C-alpha cells in the first residue's frame with residue numbers, strides 16, 4: 001500500500017510495508033524512476049529534468065555544451 005501525503009510544502013510519500021510505515025522524501029525516491037535517454041553527442045545516459053517536462057520527447061542532448069558542439 002502506498003499513498004502520498006502533503007505535509008506543508010514538502011511532498012512526502014508514506015509507504016506501508018509489512019506493517020511498518022516508512023516516510024520517504026520524493027527527492028530521494030524520484031530519481032531512480034526518472035526516464036533516461038542517451039545523448040546523441042557524447043553517448044552518455046542522462047535523466048529527465050524538470051526543465052524538460054514539456055519537451056522531453058524532443059530532447060537529444062545531455063547538456064547545452066553537447067547541443068552547441070558541431071557533430
Ligand SMILES: [Zn+2]
Pocket residue numbers: 039040041042043044061062063066
Ligand atoms: Zn552529451
